[in-house]
Amino acid sequence: MEQIAQVAQAVAQTYNPEGIAPFPFEKLINSIPNLSVFFADLTDDAASALSFKPEENRFSIYVHK
Numbered sequence: 001m002e003q004i005a006q007v008a009q010a011v012a013q014t015y016n017p018e019g020i021a022p023f024p025f026e027k028l029i030n031s032i033p034n035l036s037v038f039f040a041d042l043t044d045d046a047a048s049a050l051s052f053k054p055e056e057n058r059f060s061i062y063v064h065k
Contacts, residue, residue, distance in 0.1 A: 015031075022063070025037040034059060039065040040064070046064060048062060048064060
């Protein structure tokens, strides 16, 4: 878990050094070509979700709007 926390902190420092909330996903979209971000109506108990399609090498982030 410590390694995951370190990676998450490095990503946040790279893409959101100001600590903006909500996270500025636009910076990720512009720098990671195989990433899509969707703002959707998720269930009340889910703030976000992640998916990966290996056949397309594509990551998706779904953010509750």
